[in-house]
Amino acid sequence: MPFDPFALVAAAAFTSGCASVHGLRRQADAVTLILALVAYGLATAVASLLASRFGLVMVPDHAGGWMYAALG
Numbered sequence: 435m436p437f438d439p440f441a442l443v444a445a446a447a448f449t450s451g452c453a454s455v456h457g458l459r460r461q462a463d464a465v466t467l468i469l470a471l472v473a474y475g476l477a478t479a480v481a482s483l484l485a486s487r488f489g490l491v492m493v494p495d496h497a498g499g500w501m502y503a504a505l506g
Contacts, residue, residue, distance in 0.1 A: 455469075
């Protein structure tokens with residue numbers, strides 16, 4: 435199997451994320467807030483990437499970007 439540095443970085447990021455969630459398990463509210471913000475950021479980033487890929491114009495309000503993400 436060839437060496438893939440991206441897979442190694444992705445695995446390390448996933449493992450560090452799991453370790454941080456495990457370390458903060460007594461503060462469930464903080465973990466929930468952080469994970470919700472990360473999910474929102476990832477969804478906005480993916481929607482922006484898809485919009486730029488297909489030549490769509492994103493609205494400056496990120497809440498409106500969810501419509502483009504759903505249609506994309």
